[in-house]
Amino acid sequence: xALSQTAFTVFVWANVALVLAVFAYEVYAIATEYRxxxx
Amino acid sequence: xxxxxxxxxxxxxxLALFAxxxxxxxxxxxxxxxxxxxxxSTTGGGRLTATLVASSMGxxxxxxxxxxxxxxxxxxxxxxxxxxxxTPLVVYAWVxxxxxxxxPDGHSITEYAYxxxxxxxxxxxLLVSVAYMFVFLAAEMTGITGALALVAGxxxxxxxxxxxxxxxxxxxxxxxxxxxFTDTLQTLVLLPLLAVGFGAAILSLGGPGTxxxxxxxxxxxxxxPGFVPGLRFGAYVVVAILGAxxxxxxxxxxxxxxxxTREVRRSFLIAALAVVPMVVTAGLFGLAATGLDELxxxxxxxxxxxxxxxxxxxxxxxxxxxxxxxxxxxLVMSTADTIFNAIASVxxxxxxxxLADPDDGTLxxxxxxxxxxxxLAATVVGAQGYSVLQIFFTADLLATATFVPLLxxxxxxxxxxPGMLVASVAGLLVGTSLFPPASGLFADLGVASALPAPSFxxxxxxxxxxxxxxAVLLARVSPAGFDLDRLDREVxxxxxxATDGGRDRSVKTDGGEVRD
Numbered sequence: 001x002a003l004s005q006t007a008f009t010v011f012v013w014a015n016v017a018l019v020l021a022v023f024a025y026e027v028y029a030i031a032t033e034y035r036x037x038x039x
Numbered sequence: 040x041x042x043x044x045x046x047x048x049x050x051x052x053x054l055a056l057f058a059x060x061x062x063x064x065x066x067x068x069x070x071x072x073x074x075x076x077x078x079x080s081t082t083g084g085g086r087l088t089a090t091l092v093a094s095s096m097g098x099x100x101x102x103x104x105x106x107x108x109x110x111x112x113x114x115x116x117x118x119x120x121x122x123x124x125x126t127p128l129v130v131y132a133w134v135x136x137x138x139x140x141x142x143p144d145g146h147s148i149t150e151y152a153y154x155x156x157x158x159x160x161x162x163x164x165l166l167v168s169v170a171y172m173f174v175f176l177a178a179e180m181t182g183i184t185g186a187l188a189l190v191a192g193x194x195x196x197x198x199x200x201x202x203x204x205x206x207x208x209x210x211x212x213x214x215x216x217x218x219x220f221t222d223t224l225q226t227l228v229l230l231p232l233l234a235v236g237f238g239a240a241i242l243s244l245g246g247p248g249t250x251x252x253x254x255x256x257x258x259x260x261x262x263x264p265g266f267v268p269g270l271r272f273g274a275y276v277v278v279a280i281l282g283a284x285x286x287x288x289x290x291x292x293x294x295x296x297x298x299x300t301r302e303v304r305r306s307f308l309i310a311a312l313a314v315v316p317m318v319v320t321a322g323l324f325g326l327a328a329t330g331l332d333e334l335x336x337x338x339x340x341x342x343x344x345x346x347x348x349x350x351x352x353x354x355x356x357x358x359x360x361x362x363x364x365x366x367x368x369x370l371v372m373s374t375a376d377t378i379f380n381a382i383a384s385v386x387x388x389x390x391x392x393x394l395a396d397p398d399d400g401t402l403x404x405x406x407x408x409x410x411x412x413x414x415l416a417a418t419v420v421g422a423q424g425y426s427v428l429q430i431f432f433t434a435d436l437l438a439t440a441t442f443v444p445l446l447x448x449x450x451x452x453x454x455x456x457p458g459m460l461v462a463s464v465a466g467l468l469v470g471t472s473l474f475p476p477a478s479g480l481f482a483d484l485g486v487a488s489a490l491p492a493p494s495f496x497x498x499x500x501x502x503x504x505x506x507x508x509x510a511v512l513l514a515r516v517s518p519a520g521f522d523l524d525r526l527d528r529e530v531x532x533x534x535x536x537a538t539d540g541g542r543d544r545s546v547k548t549d550g551g552e553v554r555d
Contacts, residue, residue: 002255002262003114009247012323016234016241018316022092023230025309029085030223 041360046191049361050198050368054205057221057372064220065213072402072533075214076384077146077295079532084302084309086223087293091310092317093222093229093373094289095124097175098182100321101347101367107276108325110336110343112269113254113261117322119273121315126277127284128311134285135294135303137449141523145530147388148291148445154529155448155521156456163460165389167441168286169382171434173417175287176378178431180421183371189348190360196422203418206372210379211410215292218376225373229366230317236362237320244327244354253330261326275496278503279432282439285446288381324350375417383409391533402533432495436474439499440466443507451514452521458513466506473498 003011069075082090107116142151148168153161180199187193209217244250251262260266284290297303328334328346331353336343351363387406391397397405444459444466471477475493491497 002259003251003264005248005251008251008262012241012247012250015316015320015323016238019230019234019237019320022313022316023227023234026085026089026092026226026230029083029088030227031085033083033085 041191041357043191043193046187046364047193047197049364051201053365053368054201054372057224058205058209060224061209061217061221062212065217068216069214071399072387072406074216075403075406076380076387077292078215078219079295080298082219082296083298084306086219087297087302087306088309089226090219090222090293091128091306092313093226094377095314096317096370097179097374098367098370099178100318100370102182102344104318104322105325105347106344107272108322109328109334109346112272113263113266115264115266115269116272117319119276120322121318123277123280124314124318125311126281128307130281131290132304132307134446135307136300138294139300139303141449142526142530144532147385148286148288149385150388150530152445154526156459159460160456163463164441164445167437168288169385171283171286171438172288172378172382174430174434176375176417177420179371179374180417183367184421186348186367187364189345190351190364199418199422202371202375203414206375206379207411207414210376211407215296215380218380219296221376222373225369229369232362232366233317233320236359236366239359240355243359250327254326257329261329271496275499278439278499279435282442282503283435285442286438288385289377292381292384379410379413382413399533432476436470436498436502437467440470440502440506444510447510447514452523453514453517454510455517458517459510462506462509462513465509466502469505470498470502473501
């Protein structure tokens with residue numbers, strides 16, 4: 001049975017949100033490392 | 040359609056910026072061959088994760104997952120692609136620390152193969168590993184040249200020349216250090232660009248609801264998570280990508296580049312989580328393409344392999360199209376610099392043995408010269424517009440039949456070089472007998488009727504099962520016992536003099552700890 005429209009919409013935006021979440025983590029992790037290296 | 044001048048201009052500007060940044064970063068940091076090809080213990084978790092993400096996500100995510108979603112597998116194949124991309128990274132999260140423990144001063148997969156199994160397996164692994172990496176690189180170059188030709192009419196040779204040239208500049212100068220630095224920046228640019236670019240794209244197509252309606256009207260099975268052809272495709276993609284990536288030298292380099300074993304494991308696991316939504320997000324374009332009249336999924340005029348760019352051409356404004364072009368260029372750059380340096384590092388590590396303890400200047404020069412050779416070869420191949428998919432499958436099959444016997448030796452003292460070579464070759468032969476591109480050969484030999492129907496699923500799974508099963512069996516009956524601590528003694532750093540020309544490193548000149 002095919003995925004419903006609502007489930008598909010959630011699936012699409014969840015993937016986009018996950019990509020942004022990975023970006024946020026990367027910024028945080030790299031900034032933390034940079035600060036630690038400077039101090 | 041974006042004009043070729045604008046597309047090429049944006050590409051050159053992006054390439055020039057990253058080449059300048061990579062070169063700037065590497066200034067004063069590459070003092071030896073060690074620095075050039077290993078960047079040992081220099082990279083913290085954030086940057087390591089970023090370089091893992093950038094290196095694994097090439098322009099292929101704009102082609103293969105999209106094609107699978109559009110033409111034959113739908114959502115289930117797409118999820119399989121995502122899981123397939125993540126699986127090698129998860130496996131490396133455990134294999135990586137093991138490599139660091141037993142071969143702490145190593146550089147390459149072939150060094151390990153030689154020290155653990157001897158010449159036969161070493162030559163085999165060298166051929167398979169370099170063949171896979173070069174095919175990967177050629178596929179990336181072919182993909183981006185085709186994409187820019189389709190979207191903006193840029194001649195193939197122009198795209199190949201500018202990408203090959205600019206990436207060569209900073210990779211030949213800064214080696215792995217420049218590659219990891221630019222990978223980090225590329226990931227930080229790529230992630231929001233992919234999310235926002237895809238979000239804008241899906242909205243310009245009418246939103247997910249409209250895409251859903253379109254797919255339901257054209258082929259509802261593509262949205263069925265239990266669609267059997269999609270699941271089969273997803274399963275063999277997991278095996279194929281796992282096999283191929285386990286022989287990718289780029290990961291071995293990054294295992295050593297990590298600042299600690301803990302960071303290596305953590306970074307590989309986070310990168311595995313990161314690549315799934317990236318692959319799926321790009322692949323969703325394939326579902327969006329099913330509503331296009333231009334999409335041809337079978338017979339003459341088949342074009343599902345460029346479904347991503349059909350959507351781009353049909354639906355997007357010029358700024359969104361340019362953003363897509365930049366995403367593609369960043370994806371190729373991050374993979375190309377990684378593979379340029381990975382192939383050069385394999386050859387450089389082997390040159391040390393072949394040249395009987397050459398000085399560091401000679402090795403660094405050789406590493407840079409090899410980077411130039413790889414870049415030129417990839418540029419020339421990329422400009423030809425070949426179909427590399429079949430070659431890609433062949434390289435994947437070679438690697439799938441090799442990785443279990445190869446890595447088994449890291450965990451057990453019993454596997455022997457000849458035994459593991461036999462297991463690999465047997466797996467390869469069985470896999471080839473079911474490999475669809477080889478079916479004509481078996482028909483010519485008159486044995487096709489005696490074999491099961493060829494399929495990629497059967498081919499890859501049988502190669503894995505036969506090579507792995509035989510490796511375990513032969514190891515059990517092998518009388519040999521290999522002292523795994525020997526790996527540390529036989530594989531050493533380049534900046535550490537060996538006492539006998541490099542064959543046995545049991546005496547170290549830097550006070551390094553010797554296991555026995």
